[in-house]
Amino acid sequence: MSGADGFGPHFGSEASEIPPLMRPPTPPDRHEPSEPLRFPSTTTTVAPQAPVEVEAQAATPEAPAEVVLGATGRPMPDFPDPRPVTLPRHARVISMCNQKGGVGKTTTTINLGASLAEFGRKVLLVDFDPQGSLSVGLGLNPHQMDLTIYNLLMQRDVTLEDVVVPSGVPGMDLLPSNIDLSAAEVQLVHEVAREQTLQRVLAPAIDQYDVILIDCQPSLGLLTVNALTASDGVIVPLECEYFALRGVALLKTTIDKVQERLNPRLQVDGVLGTMFDGRTLHSREVMQRLVEAWGDTVFHTVIRRTIKFSDSTVAGEPITSYASASGGAESYRQLAKEVVVRCLDV
Ligand SMILES: Nc1ncnc2c1ncn2[C@@H]1O[C@H](COP(=O)(O)OP(=O)(O)OP(=O)(O)O)[C@@H](O)[C@H]1O
Ligand SMILES: [Mg+2]
Numbered sequence: 001m002s003g004a005d006g007f008g009p010h011f012g013s014e015a016s017e018i019p020p021l022m023r024p025p026t027p028p029d030r031h032e033p034s035e036p037l038r039f040p041s042t043t044t045t046v047a048p049q050a051p052v053e054v055e056a057q058a059a060t061p062e063a064p065a066e067v068v069l070g071a072t073g074r075p076m077p078d079f080p081d082p083r084p085v086t087l088p089r090h091a092r093v094i095s096m097c098n099q100k101g102g103v104g105k106t107t108t109t110i111n112l113g114a115s116l117a118e119f120g121r122k123v124l125l126v127d128f129d130p131q132g133s134l135s136v137g138l139g140l141n142p143h144q145m146d147l148t149i150y151n152l153l154m155q156r157d158v159t160l161e162d163v164v165v166p167s168g169v170p171g172m173d174l175l176p177s178n179i180d181l182s183a184a185e186v187q188l189v190h191e192v193a194r195e196q197t198l199q200r201v202l203a204p205a206i207d208q209y210d211v212i213l214i215d216c217q218p219s220l221g222l223l224t225v226n227a228l229t230a231s232d233g234v235i236v237p238l239e240c241e242y243f244a245l246r247g248v249a250l251l252k253t254t255i256d257k258v259q260e261r262l263n264p265r266l267q268v269d270g271v272l273g274t275m276f277d278g279r280t281l282h283s284r285e286v287m288q289r290l291v292e293a294w295g296d297t298v299f300h301t302v303i304r305r306t307i308k309f310s311d312s313t314v315a316g317e318p319i320t321s322y323a324s325a326s327g328g329a330e331s332y333r334q335l336a337k338e339v340v341v342r343c344l345d346v
């Protein structure tokens with residue numbers, strides 16, 4: 001897409017980045033104690049917009065009361081189990097978006113979707129990346145797909161029902177994708193209302209699902225602008241590494257421009273720290289910097305680094321079924337509860 005239409009490669013380059021971490025280098029083998037971190041409540045303040053108050057233990061003269069801080073450094077709220085869904089359905093459309101590759105967009109789409117389905121939500125996942133990782137991660141063979149989202153976008157006679165497939169998780173469907181989608185990016189340039197194409201084809205799904213999660217490709221090109229235009233909210237997965245902070249300002253500028261010019265209802269639903277390693281000072285400092293920059297937009301839930309995510313991808317299923325009792329599965333269930341509190345049951 002050209003820079004002339006406002007979403008080109010140099011778009012938003014004036015955006016200021018999150019400043020660098022101000023810390024002298026530490027020895028490479030330095031490790032910090034594992035989470036959860038405990039601090040005296042006298043030195044802890046509850047974040048002003050935290051959705052749920054944290055219960056502090058009763059203070060005694062000898063031992064001051066304690067508040068358990070979450071990995072973001074803020075008191076960890078106790079998110080309730082989601083209420084049963086109310087009919088009629090009206091889906092919230094949420095894009096997983098970050099132009100940086102390998103930050104956990106696809107992993108979050110699969111596992112947040114599967115967790116919301118476990119809580120009784122009817123979920124549609126949209127694979128909007130020509131890499132097709134979401135489809136492969138749910139066990140589909142990219143070479144054996146009759147119809148994909150590409151056909152839905154480009155052929156008027158193909159309907160949503162023609163392309164939707166079951167994901168293998170009860171209550172969760174999938175619009176699959178493969179490398180064909182890369183041609184859409186080029187072909188859509190010549191379409192009328194090219195940025196609204198995905199929104200138009202998803203319209204019949206809005207009253208059939210409670211949540212539609214779109215897995216974006218790692219770029220800010222026309223496909224991603226389509227995803228943002230079709231969405232009510234954006235979740236930004238962000239790896240807890242310093243380099244991951246670079247480029248976040250550019251992403252925010254793009255979101256702001258889409259909101260201004262194409263989709264006034266678009267909101268940032270949350271920034272999600274992924275691949276967090278609570279043993280390292282580095283991970284915790286990156287998280288602290290994120291909270292300083294984005295405040296309560298940062299989810300209280302963080303996703304820790306564990307090899308089980310790669311294993312579940314190879315198995316072609318969500319971690320919530322592959323390793324149901326694992327910490328990774330529990331984290332995504334907690335994220336699902338937080339997402340429901342923040343932006344679904346409101
Ligand atoms: N919390 C985690 N701990 C360890 N590995 C993880 C975690 N989350 C994701 N991974 C692994 O990191 C790799 C990249 O994750 P994923 O594919 O979800 O990122 P992505 O942002 O969708 O990438 P892309 O930009 O290429 O689409 C995968 O191999 C995945 O299994
Ligand atoms: Mg991906």
